[in-house]
Amino acid sequence: MPRTGRLFEIIQILRSSAAPVRAEDLAEKLEVSKRTIYRDISALQAMRTPVEGEAGIGYMLRKGYDLPPLNFDEEELEALHVGLAMLMRTGDGSLQKAAERVSHKIKDVHATADWLQVAPWGAPLDDPELGCVSKALLRKAVRDSRKLRITYVSPERGETSRTLRPLALIYHIECTMLAAWCELRGGFRHFRTDRMFAAEMLDGGFAPQAGTLRKLWMEQEGWDFAFAP
Structure with a gap:
């Protein structure tokens, strides 16, 4: 933090x-x-x-001290309420806890909008005790431009070990995907986080190339994502 x-x-x-x-x-x-x-x-x-x-x-x-109020209009508050609630669908436990903290801070100074409800069903929760890779670890690797070594299992090719340069996390309704430059394949690939069975952040960073790689990925893929083979 x-x-x-x-x-x-x-x-x-x-x-x-x-x-x-x-x-x-x-x-x-x-x-x-x-x-x-x-x-x-x-x-x-x-x-x-x-x-x-x-x-x-x-x-x-000291009693009486408070933070300045958050100034949002009604629709902005409703947008925040829905957006924070939709984080429950990502399966990202760390982001869900952060969303709860933000919600409590907003409720301290504004009335809640409980009449706006979002169904919680979506991607499975990342529980490291069940063998799931933490999405918080993946977000940190993207944020810090650190290489990852993962164990990945795909229906087509079985289990492979990959060294990645992680570029973005993409939250779909039923799964979360990591966009990365894959050193094994020599190109951009997308990896479902629920098919990762291990992930280790490596010492090697790629910060000088991160911006260029992310720009090339966005230009090449747009929103037409491809699964990693």
Whole structure:
């Protein structure tokens, strides 16, 4: 999580707590070290955010402090409600949790639009305990332009090991696909995430070529996606 997002989350956690929150509890919730939390608290205090407390005791947000309201019109709020609900169809557990957090933040300052309902059925949830590759890992590889090594099983060719330069995630209704440059095939391919049985992020990056590759992929494929052979 980027630092700006983490600072915002710390404020949200402290806002919703009636008692001091220990640095170790913040660190566990945000999946960072206590040292990082101490630095973040110092940064918030330097920005005049009224965080009170100290290491070993816990931290609280001074009563009455609030974030600026989110200014959306009615249709923008309805679009957000539907869009966030549709993330349930992606099977991306990490994005679903993020959508819940965003929804709670919106509900803090705006009335909910529960009368707009979205059916949750779609791609299966990515559960690493069941052998499914985490979509959060794939998104990170795309975001950071890091190579992936995957084990992929297709009905036509069986199991293969691929080294990929991941370029985009495509969320269909019933599946999610990773668009990538496949070093085995020497070209752009699309891989269903539910056919990946292992994925490892490699040390090698391709950031200097990522923008060019993504542009070529978009020009070549458009929206006429091809499955990986």
